[in-house]
Each structure stands twice: as C-alpha cells, then as structure tokens.
Amino acid sequence: MKSKSNITEPFLIRVFLIVIAIGFIGVFVALPVAVIFIEALAKGIGAYFNELNNDNAKAAIKLTVLVAAISVPCNMVFGLAASWAITKFEFFGKRLLITLIDLPFSVSPVIAGLIYVLLLGANSVMGKWLDAHNMQVIFAVPGLVIATIFVTFPFVARELIPLMEEQGTEEEEAAIMLGANGWQTFWNVTLPNIKWGLFYGVLLSNARAMGEFGAVSVISGHIEGVTNTLPLHVESLYNGYNFVGAFAVASLLTVLAVFTLILKMIIEYYYPHEIKAAR
Amino acid sequence: MLTIKLKQPSVIPGFSLTLGFTILYLTLIVLIPLSGLFFKTVTLSWHDFTQTITAPRVMAAYKISFGISFIAALVNVFFGFIVAWVLVRYKIPAKKIIDAMVDLPFALPTAVAGIALSALYSDHGWIGEIFARVGIHLAFNPAGIAIALIFVGIPFVVRTVEPVLHDMDLELEDAAASLGANRWQVFTMVILPHVMPALLTGFAMAFARGLGEYGSVIFIAGNVPMVSEIVPLVIITKLEQYDYAGATAIALTMLIASFILLFIINMLQRWSGGRMLR
Amino acid sequence: MSIQVKGISKQFGETHVLNNINLEVQSGELIALLGPSGSGKTTLLRIIAGMETADSGTIILDGNEAIKKKVGERHVGFVFQHYALFKHMTVFENVAFGLRVRPKDKRLSDAEIRQKVMKLLTLVHLDTFHDRYPSQLSGGQRQRVALARALAVEPTLLLLDEPFGALDAKVRKELRRWMRRLHDDIHITSIFVTHDQEEAMEVSDRVVVMSNGKIEQVGTPGEVYHQPVNSFVYDFLGNYNVFDGWRDEEGNAHLLEYEVKENDVSLVPPVTNKKGWMSRYPEITGLLQKIIPSVVPTPQPLVPQQTKPSPKRTIAGKPVKLFCRPHELFVVKTPDENEYIKATVLHLNPAGPLVKIEMERLSGEGLTAEVPKDVIDRLEIKKGDHIYVRPKNTRLFDE
Numbered sequence: 001m002k003s004k005s006n007i008t009e010p011f012l013i014r015v016f017l018i019v020i021a022i023g024f025i026g027v028f029v030a031l032p033v034a035v036i037f038i039e040a041l042a043k044g045i046g047a048y049f050n051e052l053n054n055d056n057a058k059a060a061i062k063l064t065v066l067v068a069a070i071s072v073p074c075n076m077v078f079g080l081a082a083s084w085a086i087t088k089f090e091f092f093g094k095r096l097l098i099t100l101i102d103l104p105f106s107v108s109p110v111i112a113g114l115i116y117v118l119l120l121g122a123n124s125v126m127g128k129w130l131d132a133h134n135m136q137v138i139f140a141v142p143g144l145v146i147a148t149i150f151v152t153f154p155f156v157a158r159e160l161i162p163l164m165e166e167q168g169t170e171e172e173e174a175a176i177m178l179g180a181n182g183w184q185t186f187w188n189v190t191l192p193n194i195k196w197g198l199f200y201g202v203l204l205s206n207a208r209a210m211g212e213f214g215a216v217s218v219i220s221g222h223i224e225g226v227t228n229t230l231p232l233h234v235e236s237l238y239n240g241y242n243f244v245g246a247f248a249v250a251s252l253l254t255v256l257a258v259f260t261l262i263l264k265m266i267i268e269y270y271y272p273h274e275i276k277a278a279r
Numbered sequence: 280m281l282t283i284k285l286k287q288p289s290v291i292p293g294f295s296l297t298l299g300f301t302i303l304y305l306t307l308i309v310l311i312p313l314s315g316l317f318f319k320t321v322t323l324s325w326h327d328f329t330q331t332i333t334a335p336r337v338m339a340a341y342k343i344s345f346g347i348s349f350i351a352a353l354v355n356v357f358f359g360f361i362v363a364w365v366l367v368r369y370k371i372p373a374k375k376i377i378d379a380m381v382d383l384p385f386a387l388p389t390a391v392a393g394i395a396l397s398a399l400y401s402d403h404g405w406i407g408e409i410f411a412r413v414g415i416h417l418a419f420n421p422a423g424i425a426i427a428l429i430f431v432g433i434p435f436v437v438r439t440v441e442p443v444l445h446d447m448d449l450e451l452e453d454a455a456a457s458l459g460a461n462r463w464q465v466f467t468m469v470i471l472p473h474v475m476p477a478l479l480t481g482f483a484m485a486f487a488r489g490l491g492e493y494g495s496v497i498f499i500a501g502n503v504p505m506v507s508e509i510v511p512l513v514i515i516t517k518l519e520q521y522d523y524a525g526a527t528a529i530a531l532t533m534l535i536a537s538f539i540l541l542f543i544i545n546m547l548q549r550w551s552g553g554r555m556l557r
Numbered sequence: 558m559s560i561q562v563k564g565i566s567k568q569f570g571e572t573h574v575l576n577n578i579n580l581e582v583q584s585g586e587l588i589a590l591l592g593p594s595g596s597g598k599t600t601l602l603r604i605i606a607g608m609e610t611a612d613s614g615t616i617i618l619d620g621n622e623a624i625k626k627k628v629g630e631r632h633v634g635f636v637f638q639h640y641a642l643f644k645h646m647t648v649f650e651n652v653a654f655g656l657r658v659r660p661k662d663k664r665l666s667d668a669e670i671r672q673k674v675m676k677l678l679t680l681v682h683l684d685t686f687h688d689r690y691p692s693q694l695s696g697g698q699r700q701r702v703a704l705a706r707a708l709a710v711e712p713t714l715l716l717l718d719e720p721f722g723a724l725d726a727k728v729r730k731e732l733r734r735w736m737r738r739l740h741d742d743i744h745i746t747s748i749f750v751t752h753d754q755e756e757a758m759e760v761s762d763r764v765v766v767m768s769n770g771k772i773e774q775v776g777t778p779g780e781v782y783h784q785p786v787n788s789f790v791y792d793f794l795g796n797y798n799v800f801d802g803w804r805d806e807e808g809n810a811h812l813l814e815y816e817v818k819e820n821d822v823s824l825v826p827p828v829t830n831k832k833g834w835m836s837r838y839p840e841i842t843g844l845l846q847k848i849i850p851s852v853v854p855t856p857q858p859l860v861p862q863q864t865k866p867s868p869k870r871t872i873a874g875k876p877v878k879l880f881c882r883p884h885e886l887f888v889v890k891t892p893d894e895n896e897y898i899k900a901t902v903l904h905l906n907p908a909g910p911l912v913k914i915e916m917e918r919l920s921g922e923g924l925t926a927e928v929p930k931d932v933i934d935r936l937e938i939k940k941g942d943h944i945y946v947r948p949k950n951t952r953l954f955d956e
Contacts, residue, residue, distance in 0.1 A: 009462055014369060021365035022377065024358045028430055029380045031405065032395035033387075039398055078304050085297040091286035099545055100305050105484075106537040106544075108491025109389075110511035111530045114518065115312040118319050118527065150308050170641035172291050173608060177635045178655035178710055182292035188654070192645035204386065211388025213494035218515060231390040231494065238394050238498065247398075250391040257386040261379045269375070288610045 036254050040247035051237075051248035059226070060233035060249070066141065067216075067229060068209040071148045075205050076198070079156025084186070087164040088172060098161070101154050112150045113218025116143060139221030144229065147215040152208045159201030160194060163274075167193055196267050196274040207260045211253055316534065319527045331528040336504050337513055341532075344510040347421055348489030351428035352436075355485045356478055359436030366437075367444040385434045389494025396427055397499040419501030424509065427495045432485030439481035443474050480547040487540040490533065558619045558632070558713035558746045559584045560605065565614035567600060574600045575611070576770040585744045587737075589757035592767035593793070598750045599718055601767075605748065606635050606716050618714065634707030634745075636717040640699045642691040648702050649674055649687040655710035677705040680739075697728040704736075708743075717749035721756065729753075733760050754794050758782065766790050788880065788954045797880050798924050800898070800948065805874040811896065881948035884911060886926035889945050890936045897945035900924055905933070905940060914938070916946070 008014070041048055051057060082101060086094060104112065120137045121127045130137055137143045171193070175185040191198075213231040220227045228236060230253055237246035267274075286294065320328065331337065365371065366378055384392065400407040400417040407417050417423060447470070455465045493511040501507040510533055517526040562580040566573070575597045582588050590598040603609040605616055607623065616623040623631060643651050656670045665673070678684040681701040691699055700720060707715060720736075721729040737760050740747060751757050757764045758778040766773045766781055766789075774781050774790045785791040803811055889897070900916035903923075907913075911927040918924060926946060938944060 008368070013462075017361055018365050018369060018371055020358070021362045022371075024362060025377055025380050025433075027406070028433060029383050032392060032399055032430070033383070035399050035405070036391065036395045078301065081297040081304075082301040084293060085301055088291050089286060089289055089294050089298075091294075091298075095545075097301070097305075099541060100309060102541065103309055106487045106491070106541045108493065108511050108533060108537070110493050110514050111316075111491065111533060114514060114526060114530050115316050117518070118523065119312045119315040121523075123523065124315070146308070150312070153304070153308065169289075169291060170637055170639065171643055174635070174637060174641040174706075175643070175654065175658075176290045176292070177606065177608070177633065178658065178706070179630075180654070180658040184658045185291070186293070188646075188658075189643055192643075207386045211386075211391065213388060213390040213393075214491075214511065217493070218518065231388050234388075234390045234394065235498075243398075246394055250388075250394060253388045253391050257383065257388070257391075260386050261382055264382070265375055265379050290608045 033254060033258070036247055036250050039243060040251045042247075043244045047244055048248050048251075051242075051245040052252065056228070056233060057245075057249060060228050060230045061252075063141070063144070063228065064210050064230040067144050067148050068206055070145050071152060071209045072202060072206045074149055075153045075209075076156050076202055078153055079160055079201060079205075080198070082157045083160035083164050084190075086161055087167075088169050101157050104151050104154055109151055109212065109214025110218055113147050113215040116147055116150070116219055120146075138219055139227060141227070143219040144216050144227065147219045148209050148212050151212050151215050152205045155205035155208060156198065156201035159197050159204070163194055163197040164190075193274070196271045200264055200267060203260050203263060207257055210256060313534075316527060316530060319523070320531045323524050323528060327524065328528050331525045332532055336508070337510075337529060339505040340508050340510045340513045343421060343424065343506075343508065344490055345536075347424045347509075348428055348486050348492075351425050351432055351489050352482050352485040354425075354429050355432040355436045356482050359433060359481060359485075360440055360474070360478060362433075363437045363440040363444055367441055381434055381437045384431050389431070389492070390498075392430060392495040393427065393498035396430060396495065397423070400426055400499060418499050419507070421500075421507050423499035423501060424496055424507060427499050428489040428492060431488055431492050431495055435484040435488060436478070436481035439484065440474055440477045443477040447473060476547055476550055480544055483540055483544045483547060487537060487544070490536060490540075560714065560746065560748075561617040562601070562605065563615050563617065565601065565604060565611045565616070567597075567604065567609070567611045573770050575604075578614070578770075578772060580765060580772065580775065582746060582748065584746050587740045587747045587760065587762045588749075589761035589764045590748060590750045590767060591752070591754060591757040591764050591793070593752055595769070596767040597770040598765075598767050602716050602718055602748060602750050605714075606633050607631055608635070632711070632713045634710065634712035634715045636700070636703050636707050636715070636720050638719040638722050640691070640703040642699055642702055642706070644691055647688050647690055648678070648683060648694070651691070651702055652677055652706045652709050654706065673709065677709055680708075681705045695728075696724045697732060700724065700732065704739075708745075713746065715745045715747040717747065719750050719752070721753075722751070729756070736760060758794070766793060768793075785952070791880055791952065791954070796883050796925055798883065798886065798926075798948070799922075800879040800881075800951070801876065802879045802951075803874045803876050804953070811874075877953055879948065879951040879953060881951045883913070883925045883927040885949045885951075886924070886928075886946045887949050888914070888926055888928055888932060888936070888938070889947075890938070890942075892945045895947055897947050898924075899943060899945055902938060902940055902942045902944060905938070914944075916944070 009017070082097075086097065117138055118124060119126055120130065120143065122131065122138070127138070135142075137146070171189050172185050175189045180188070210229075211231055212229075213235070216229055217232060217235070220229070220232055230249060234246050234249050234253070237243075237249060323331075362377075362381065366374060366381075371377070397418055398404050400423060402408065402411040402416060402418070404418070410417055415422075417426060451469055451473075452465050455469045456462075460468065491511060493509075493515075496509055497512060500509060500512075502512055510529065514526045514529050514533075517523075517529070560580075560582040562578055562582075565575055565578040567575040578597075578601060590601060592598045600609065604611050605623075618631060643654065646654070653670050653674045656665060656673065659665075675684060675687070678687055681704060683698060683701055683705070686694065686698065691702065694702065704717075704720075721732050724732065733756055749760075761778065763775060763777055764781050765775050768789055774786045776784070781790055782794050785794065791797060805811065892899075898918060900918045902914055903917055904915040905912060906915070907930070910929075912930050912933050914926040914928065914933075916924045916926065924946065932938075936944070
C-alpha cells in the first residue's frame with residue numbers, strides 16, 4: 001500500500017516546514033520542561049533536595065503513590081475486562097459502551113470532582129449515610145481515589161481495544177477447540193499477545209493518576225500534609241510564592257512523565273506491533 | 280419471526296463475566312455520579328437555572344472558554360498538521376524524540392504544565408521577556424489561556440492525523456502529478472480532502488479538551504472575572520461559596536456541551552473509518 | 558466418528574446462509590465441502606465444530622447429539638485457514654498446548670507429552686523446528702504445525718477450513734498429496750472446505766458440492782464430474798461449452814447451426830433467458846401482448862445487429878441447451894455427413910497436455926476445445942482457420 005515516491009515538495013518548502021515543526025514542538029514542549037528543572041535548581045542543589053525532603057512533600061509523595069497504587073490496578077482489571085468483552089464478541093450496544101468508556105476524556109476534571117462531591121458530600125443522601133457511619137470520603141483519601149479512578153479508567157482500555165481488535169479471535173478459538181477453558185486461554189494465549197500494550201496502558205494510567213489535578217482539587221479539601229497529592233502540593237507551594245519548592249516537586253512529576261515516554265519509545269522500537277494497532 | 284440477536288453466540292467464554300463487570304464499574308463510577316448531577320439540577324427551578332447560567336460573570340466565562348478553546352484548537356490544527364506531516368513524510372534526525380515529545384502534554388500533570396508555562400511566558404520568563412519589550416503580555420490574560428490550551432491540545436491533532444497520513448497511498452499523489460497537477464494542487468485537491476476527517480476529529484478533540492482544562496490554565500490565566508476567567512474556575516468558585524446549585528447548573532451546561540462534542544467526534548470517526556473499532 | 562447433519566439452517570440477518578442441510582459422513586471418510594464463496598460451506602464446518610450455532614436442525618456425532626457436549630469435549634480437531642498458531646509459543650509448545658491444558662487428573666506426564674509431541678512433529682517433518690517460533694516458518698510449515706497441533710489431542714473428527722488457501726500453487730499441491738497420504742495412514746474422519754475443485758477431486762473420498770446454502774450434489778469425485786445432476790455442478794467442476802439445440806420426439810438431441818446472410822442487417826431480439834419460440838418472434842409477441850397483456854411476456858426492444866444469423870434448419874421439437882466439455886469436442890477441417898458447427902480459430906494455447914483451441918462461432922459465441930497436439934499437427938490447424946466441431950457427448954439438464 002505504501003510506495004516510495006520521488007515526488008515531494010521543493011527543498012526550501014521542506015526545510016521551512018521542518019523548521020516550523022521542530023520550532024513549534026521545541027517552544028511548546030521542550031522549553032516548559034527545561035524551565036521546570038532550571039527554576040527548581042535556581043537556588044542550588046541543596047535547596048532543591050530540601051524542598052523534596054520536608055514533611056509536607058513526603059506526605060504528598062506517600063499520598064500520591066497510595067492513590068495510584070489503588071486506582072491503577074482497578075483500572076487495569078477494568079481495561080482487561082472491557083477489552084475482552086468488546087473485542088472478542090459481537091453484541092448489541094457495543095458502540096455505546098465504547099463511547100461511555102471515552103467519556104472521562106470529554107468531561108472537565110473539575111466536573112468529575114464535582115459529581116462526586118454532589119453524590120458523596122455532606123449534603124447528599126449518601127453523604128449523610130457515610131457521616132452517620134463515621135466514614136469520610138470527600139475531603140479524604142477515598143474521595144481522591146474515586147475521583148482519580150474516574151479520570152484515568154479509560155487509559156488501559158483505550159490501549160488494549162485497538163490492539164486486541166486487530167489481533168482477532170482466531171487464536172482464542174483455536175485454544176478453546178483444543179480444550180482450554182477461559183482462564184487458560186486468557187493467560188496462555190491472549191495475555192502474551194497484549195503484554196506490551198497492557199504495560200504501556202498501565203504506565204500511562206499511572207502517570208495520569210499521579211498527575212491528576214483538577215478532579216482531586218475539588219474533592220481534596222487542600223489540607224496540607226493530609227489530603228494534598230503531589231500536584232496539589234505544587235499548587236500550594238506556588239500560591240505561597242515558594243517557587244523553588246513548587247518547581248522542585250514539579251520536577252519529580254516531570255521525571256515520571258519523561259520516564260513514561262522513554263519507556264514507550266523503547267517498547268515501540270523493539271515491539272512495534274505489540275503496542276498499538278497499525279501505528 | 281424476526282428475533283433481534285443481542286449477542287452473536289461464540290465459543291469464547293467469559294462474556295457475561297467481563298461485560299457484567301464492565302457495566303458495573305461504569306455504572307458505579309460514571310453513570311450514578313453523573314445522574315447525581317442531573318438530579319441536583321432538577322432541584323433548581325427553571326428560573327433559577329437560567330438566572331445562574333446567564334449571569335454576566337458566567338456568560339463572560341463561557342465566551343472565554345469556548346472562544347479561546349476554539350482558537351487554540353485551530354492553531355493546533357494548523358501546526359499539528361505540519362508536525363504530523365514532517366514526522367510521517369520526512370527523514371529528520373531525532374525523529375523518535377520529537378515524536379515522543381508530542382505525547383508529553385498528554386503525560387505531564389496539568390499543574391506542572393501550568394506553573395511551567397506561567398514561568399515561561401510571564402513578563403520575566405524567557406519568552407515573556409522578549410514579547411514584553413514590545414508591549415505584548417502573554418501571561419495573566421486571555422493570551423496566556425490560549426497558550427496553555429494550545430499546549431494541552433498538541434497530541435490530539437498530531438496523533439489523529441499521523442495514522443491517516445501514514446496509511447495514505449502515495450500513488451494517489453503520483454497519479455495526480457502525472458496528470459499535470461503541481462504540488463500545491465496535489466496538496467489541496469488530493470491530500471487535504473483525504474485528511475480532512477482526521478483534522479476535524481483532532482480539532483473537535485482538542486476543542487473538547489480545552490473546554491474542560493483547569494490545571495494548566497489557572498496559573499497562567501490571571502483569573503480575572505469577566506476578563507480571563509474560565510468556566511471550570513467559575514464552577515470551583517461557586518463550590519467554595521457553597522453554592523452547590525449554581526455550580527451544578529453551570530456544570531450541566533458544560534456536560535451537555537461535552538456530550539454534543541463526543542457525539543460529533545464519534546460521527547466523525549465513523550465517517551473516516553474509526554480508530555477504536557474497524 | 559460418524560456424523561449426521563439433519564436439517565441444519567442458519568440465517569445471518571436477511572441472508573439464508575444454510576438452508577435445510579442434510580448430510581451423512583461415515584467414520585473414516587475424507588469429505589470435501591466444495592463451493593464458491595458464499596455457499597455456506599465454512600459456516601457448515603464451523604457449526605459441526607461447535608464454533609457457531611445453527612438456527613435449527615441437529616448435528617449427531619457418533620450417535621449422540623452434539624449440542625449436549627461442550628466444545629472441548631467433542632474431540633474435534635480444527636485447522637484454521639490462517640493457521641491461528643499461538644504467536645508467542647514455539648512450535649513444540651503450540652503442538653503441546655492441547656495436552657497441557659487438560660485438567661490435572663486427565664493430564665499426561667511431561668515426559669509423555671514430550672514424546673507424543675515429538676512423534677507428531679516427526680510425522681509432519683518438522684521435528685528439527687520444534688523450538689522455532691511461527692514467525693520463523695513458511696506458510697506450508699505453519700500449516701503443518703497447525704495440523705500437528707489439532708492431531709495432538711487425538712480427535713475423532715478433523716475439520717479443516719480452506720487449509721491450503723493461503724499457500725502457493727506448488728506448496729498446495731505437495732500438501733494435498735501429503736494430506737491424502739496422512740489420511741490413508743491415520744483414517745480419522747475428516748471434512749475439509751475448499752473452493753478449488755481440483756483439490757476436492759484429488760484428495761477426497763466424496764465431494765459435497767454446495768451453493769447458496771444448499772447441497773447441490775454429494776458423490777465420489779468421479780460421480781460428480783461425470784454424472785452431475787444439474788448445470789451448477791457441471792459448471793463448477795470444469796470448463797464447458799453450450800450449444801443451442803432441440804430435442805425431437807424420440808428424445809434425440811440435435812444441434813442448431815446458424816447461417817449468415819452477407820450484408821444482412823436484421824433486427825433481432827437480444828439474447829434473453831427465456832426459452833421458447835415466443836422470444837424469437839417479437840412481432841407476433843407484440844401483437845399478442847396487446848390482446849392478452851397479462852399472459853404474454855413483454856417483448857424486448859429490438860437491437861440492430863450486423864450478423865446475427867437465422868437458424869439453418871427449422872426447429873422441430875423442444876429447444877434445449879446442450880453442454881459438453883472442451884475435450885469432448887471432435888474437431889475436423891472438412892465436414893462429413895454428420896452435423897457440425899463451423900467456427901474460426903481465435904487462439905491456440907499449447908501449454909499443457911492438450912492444446913486449447915479458442916474459437917468463435919458464426920453466431921458470435923465462443924467455444925473451447927481441448928485436443929491432443931498430434932491432432933493439431935495432422936490437421937494443420939492454425940490461428941484464423943475455419944474448422945468444424947461436433948460434441949462427442951452432450952449433456953442435458955432439465956431445468
């Protein structure tokens with residue numbers, strides 16, 4: 001389908017376009033990343049590590065890791081179940097299901113937080129029930145987890161669905177004909193075929209879970225040291241004019257994002273067909 | 280008798296289990312909370328509802344959110360197409376790195392992006408400084424909002440257009456050229472129509488993202504009511520004032536806009552052949 | 558395993574993919590399901606396998622209703638058209654899979670599994686490839702792995718879905734021969750689906766010719782080729798020529814030959830599917846239509862034609878269509894007292910055991926004859942010559 005052609009734009013136009021493309025990406029993506037590290041180190045390495053070592057920062061790190069540690073596995077299970085149901089079977093309502101899965105991408109994170117506040121906050125039916133049982137969800141960790149799950153659950157599914165769709169159902173059918181049951185088929189046949197796609201989906205889901213801001217901002221209560229995740233801590237430091245602190249903490253999250261992308265590059269290099277359908 | 284088959288029978292097991300779990304998860308996480316929103320809005324009288332969403336501050340916020348998202352998405356279409364073109368068609372050094380960088384706005388936490396952009400474009404920032412000398416201020420005003428929304432929208436256009444360009448048969452262009460078309464004509468009459476669905480889809484996705492964006496915007500926006508305040512911030516302000524009904528009303532309008540956009544995106548994807556399902 | 562297919566029907570939306578299929582397969586037979594795409598053959602195979610369910614009818618395997626058994630318990634081996642090998646397992650692991658997934662109480666020991674697998678791999682001549690991955694094998698090799706994998710679980714029924722469809726012609730021929738030999742050794746009841754009639758004829762004990770969801774004929778290769786029951790079977794199993802003719806009261810068939818008047822431009826009706834004299838005499842038909850419009854078929858608009866000729870003899874019986882195979886055409890350069898059809902040689906194709914002669918009749922229709930090379934040489938036939946042909950045998954179908 002793809003053939004080589006000598007017919008292309010004149011040399012100057014090509015150079016021009018390349019310059020624009022690289023310039024655009026350079027200005028809009030590379031520079032901000034550079035700024036983060038430069039500002040973080042503006043007062044020297046000592047100050048940098050200080051900002052990362054204090055109690056609030058450590059609490060924020062712990063909280064972020066905790067929230068991710070709960071939401072990511074949940075989303076992974078969801079992603080696997082949803083993509084199995086969607087790609088291995090033909091059924092009525094499939095498109096609707098996929099649209100629902102895509103929903104968090106079109107909903108503002110602020111609204112995501114809002115709907116849980118409405119549902120579980122002090123004024124609601126559920127909220128009153130929770131209060132009576134002494135359970136705190138909003139303005140506490142469980143609320144953060146739920147809001148994070150809402151925002152990040154599509155990631156694994158979206159990576160897996162095109163991949164599994166392309167791989168088809170024949171290998172699974174063959175396994176069943178040979179006498180394997182569902183779990184054996186999934187474990188021995190499907191999983192090896194999707195492992196890199198799954199891994200990347202989980203990585204992405206994790207990066208988003210740790211970096212989510214809008215939704216958790218609404219739900220959190222902003223209690224320093226208790227309900228501040230890393231992104232919220234960044235905001236708090238920034239608003240308190242502690243720029244070095246803000247950028248230092250931000251740099252942690254940036255390293256995570258960059259690390260995620262590097263891993264993706266590596267996987268795409270070695271296993272191009274196993275990470276996403278027909279990229 | 281015509282029976283509607285709900286599901287094609289299959290040898291593969293696990294349908295009820297996986298579908299059941301999926302629907303349960305979606306119901307708990309998405310459907311019930313969203314319906315909570317609708318129920319809350321119902322408690323508002325129609326009069327209060329319209330009053331809230333037509334208040335001057337809110338209307339101004341709508342103009343800003345929708346207007347600037349539109350512009351940012353447009354900018355992304357233009358530059359995003361060029362980036363996709365260069366990545367697919369040309370051989371350049373460090374292509375893989377540039378490719379990975381396109382994904383960064385997707386992976387980077389929004390708050391981190393927010394403070395970085397704010398530092399970069401404020402009057403003391405590397406870029407802001409240059410423009411400040413000629414009197415152009417890029418931060419703490421609508422321009423800052425635009426910059427932030429352009430940043431978050433980059434991956435949407437590039438990633439939607441790239442596969443279409445990649446799968447495009449170069450023979451179409453050769454055929455047009457052999458019939459006497461010059462490069463510009465080939466571009467406008469062969470290439471552009473081919474990628475148009477993808478461009479529109481990317482635009483719609485970037486637009487939808489821009490509407491709801493919060494973290495990367497509030498640090499650079501200035502957040503002055505009536506001038507540089509985005510709708511998500513208005514919602515949060517109302518929440519902080521315990522005006523739940525007001526927040527809900529505004530949220531509902533944004534949700535409806537999101538659904539309409541989602542529907543449009545779905546239609547566009549179906550028209551152009553779809554990405555998730557064949 | 559013996560199989561009885563009783564009244565199987567299946568619909569996909571509006572299309573009837575299978576329509577009341579009845580079939581009996583004896584234990585140990587090698588059956589081909591032959592037909593064009595859309596005939597329903599793959600669907601039937603999959604229903605027998607249990608991979609799809611029919612809307613009505615039953616499958617009886619060895620006297621028991623198949624529906625009562627789970628797919629894995631049917632002891633059916635299935636070979637997919639595109640092999641469906643497990644990409645991430647070696648050849649050995651692929652073949653061993655069916656043995657390894659058995660529940661613990663029914664599972665063989667590792668050593669026994671190893672022995673079995675290697676034996677099978679030796680059978681398919683791939684023992685040295687046991688630690689390769691499917692991506693490192695050729696198409697033919699992959700197909701043999703797929704076969705070995707299906708055989709590993711000792712099925713009593715082997716089903717193959719266009720097993721050689723994705724392979725080159727030469728590899729196909731080899732594998733065909735090899736499969737026939739394998740079946741002669743192992744004697745598993747086998748059903749395979751193909752659209753290649755040569756393949757079906759070469760390999761199977763019996764052929765089931767299908768079209769549009771129904772079975773047209775079941776028989777040995779010889780039976781379906783030499784005694785086809787209808788024109789579909791005849792057509793599908795080889796090339797043929799068609800002649801207009803007529804059948805007299807004694808039941809003898811006669812050929813209809815045309816003569817051409819020079820510079821005669823006559824108005825003739827276009828060729829229709831309607832048999833019978835009415836379509837040949839549109840002026841009468843037109844008149845009758847005005848009188849009894851509901852009974853008479855609408856005359857087709859007349860088409861000017863240069864040399865559509867009129868019949869040399871009058872028709873004295875029922876018009877019929879006569880069929881014969883290219884090698885059943887007798888070719889001479891000068892006609893004798895028998896009936897002959899005159900034709901002009903358009904093209905000679907010498908590649909093959911018989912020379913193919915492409916001809917055009919006076920009526921404009923084409924004919925194909927296959928004759929031995931020495932006939933061509935003896936009669937000195939070359940392109941552009943006029944020759945005379947006569948079918949040695951013709952076949953008539955009452956339709």
